[in-house]
Amino acid sequence: MANRRSSPSMHPRAASAPRSALEERPVAEAEVSLNPLVASLRPSATVRLTDTATRLRESGVDVVALAAGEPDAPTPAAVAAAGIEAITRGITKYTPNSGTSALRAAIAAKLRSENGLAEVQDSWVVVSNGAKQAVWQAVQATCGPGDEVIVPAPYWVSYPEMARLAGAEPVVALARVVARHPRLLVLSDEIYEYLVYPPARHVSFGALPGMARRTLTVNGFSKAYSMTGWRLGYLAAPPPYAQVAAIIQSQTTSGASSIAQHAALAALGLGHGGGDPVARAVAATRQKRDRVVARLRAIPGIKLATPPGAFYAFPDASALVGPGVEAEGFGPVPDVAELCRYILECAHVVVVPGEAFGLPECFRISYATDLEQLERGMDRIAAALAPNKLRRTHTAA
CATH class of the missing domain: 3.90.1150.10 (Aspartate Aminotransferase, domain 1)
Known part of the structure; x- marks a missing residue:
């Protein structure tokens, strides 16, 4: 470091120094270096x-x-009131990276009682800044270059792009191959679980025989509770995957909003299926x-x-x-x-x-x-x- 010369912009005599060819030449678009995985992404x-x-x-x-x-529809009044309460009570500090213990416990209890995911414990749950982040972290935790991701159509626009971002290749096909391939994992996005019209009913993929430890379940509060702007979702996955997702989150966004998490507790308290x-x-x-x-x-x-x-x-x-x-x-x-x-x-x-x-x-x-x-x-x-x-x-x- 002792022999490092001062940059022209910092040198006292820089004003009289001749400008280099590099300084005079505009940076061409082709010279911009981007991660090839990111450069291949398409906007939503x-x-x-x-x-x-x-x-x-x-x-x-x-x-x-x-x-x-x-x-x-507006956010339910009880949920909005809980968010306001969090602000007035000063529940506005950083939260644990994977979510507050109260919310993680409530989510795990909901998944066991409503969704038939009997094995889910608090340690399976990672609360994130929206369900989209939960999907991304699940893909990052499980996929890499050379892997293939089966995407049933119609799919959400971000699924193939998230697979590409992990270096994996999206393959559009039906997911019946799951039963024939025991090492294949399922990412089940269940954000619309309550928005089902009878006689149709929602069934969690992880509740199917043999799928409890092969399924990474994503859900959130945006759609059913009209909380899109609150940005709160969660991943429920077997501990090895949940732990890696939590590490990814700790190095990107850290924990989700304390206010939104307090409001989410009130949302889960509205009752089975989201209540009235x-x-x-x-x-x-x-x-x-x-x-x-x-x-x-x-x-x-x-x-x-x-x-x-x-x-x-x-x-x-x-x-x-x-x-x-x-x-x-x-x-x-x-x-x-x-x-x-x-x-x-x-x-x-x-x-x-x-x-x-x-x-x-x-x-x-x-x-x-x-x-x-x-x-x-x-x-x-x-x-x-x-x-x-x-x-x-x-x-x-």
Whole structure:
């Protein structure tokens, strides 16, 4: 260190020193060094479209956003009150990295009693900053270069990208191969467990015979309890995986918000299945689902299965696109991704291309919004997809 020369920017005579060729030459884009795993990542389609809708709104365009998966119901009053209580009582300090002991115990008890995960103990639970972080840490803890990750379609947009970030290769396939491969692990994202419409019911993968110690369960509070902005999720996994996930978290974000964790305890105290607040929200969401299904099935060329849970519809629009198809005032519509761009630019409704979820023949509508907004969006989509708006100018050879 004694022989190190001062940098020109720090030397007293630097002002009179000639500038080097390196200083004068602008840094080219090709010279920027990025981790190849990160450089291969693609931005989230849902976030990108939501940002586009925001920009359109800011420019004065009336946009109906049916893209983001965010409940429109408020956070239950008892949960919000618990968050306020945490602030007023000074429960605002750092928490243990894996979560407070009270919340971890409550989550473990919930998983044993509601989900049939009889082996789960507090040591299995890692509370994180949202369920997305729990998924990421689970993938980082279990996957590496040369591994393959089986992703059933339709999938959440981030699953394949998280696999790539770990150096593994996502493989889109059905997960029935699990039974034939005893070393294969299952990452079960159960964030929508309460948002299921009877007669459908939720079954935790880890409760299936032989799967307790082969399943890493992810869940959170965002969807069922309308706590998206609170950013709180959790991983429940056998100790070897939970311990590694906790180490990853300790070197990235550390523990989750103390305020959110205090509120989550109140959420779990609402009762089995989320109690009355969640039951009311599910009933209201089911009415919206039924309305969306009826409106979409009335559009010529659209095929749609009735969603058994969550708050998304995946209409198959493949019959409306293809070679020679043109939209009035827009131009060619060769595929569903371009159809979504047409719906956004001409009907001012944000929907998500299905290719982001492994279903390129479909697009996704989120009906997690108020009914008036939903009806306006459906009116515009129906008008945009009417036979007089989409025309096949010629038949492909």
